[in-house]
Amino acid sequence: MNLPQDLKYSKEHEWAKIEGDVATIGITDYAQDSLGDIVFLELPDVGSELESGDTFGVVESVKAVSDLFAPLSGKVIEANTALVDAPEGINADPYDTGWMIKIEIANPSEIDDLLDAAAYEKLIEEES
Numbered sequence: 001m002n003l004p005q006d007l008k009y010s011k012e013h014e015w016a017k018i019e020g021d022v023a024t025i026g027i028t029d030y031a032q033d034s035l036g037d038i039v040f041l042e043l044p045d046v047g048s049e050l051e052s053g054d055t056f057g058v059v060e061s062v063k064a065v066s067d068l069f070a071p072l073s074g075k076v077i078e079a080n081t082a083l084v085d086a087p088e089g090i091n092a093d094p095y096d097t098g099w100m101i102k103i104e105i106a107n108p109s110e111i112d113d114l115l116d117a118a119a120y121e122k123l124i125e126e127e128s
Contacts, residue, residue, distance in 0.1 A: 001124070002029040004095055008111060009120035010071035015095065018111060023072050026099040027059065030124050032091050035061035041087040043079040043100055050074060050103060052110050057100065059090070072110050074103035 007015045013031035017024040032038065040060035050056050050070040057068040079101050083089050090098040105111075115123065 008114035012069040048076040073106040078102040
């Protein structure tokens with residue numbers, strides 16, 4: 001299982017790459033593997049305001065439909081619309097080409113509430 005050390009993770013299996021005041025967000029390798037083949041993705045519009053814990057979209061696989069949860073509060077500044085047409089890209093590479101949205105972080109202190117790779121790995125072990 002791929003768990004990049006430089007990312008932050010949520011208990012809902014989203015990841016966030018923090019670069020200054022921008023967070024790139026997607027679902028983890030564990031999440032995409034658990035879902036199976038992803039066939040549909042719904043993302044928010046650019047300009048949408050999200051609060052930490054808000055639903056920001058939906059991912060549908062051959063096994064299940066799952067809400068996507070914002071790990072941080074902020075304004076959506078970019079959405080990876082290429083994934084809407086080819087959602088299987090999430091399965092192929094959830095951390096690089098499979099990113100979903102970029103937000104301008106509204107509350108940097110929320111970053112401290114996210115898990116590092118070691119804590120996320122422990123969470124996965126507990127759930128398995």
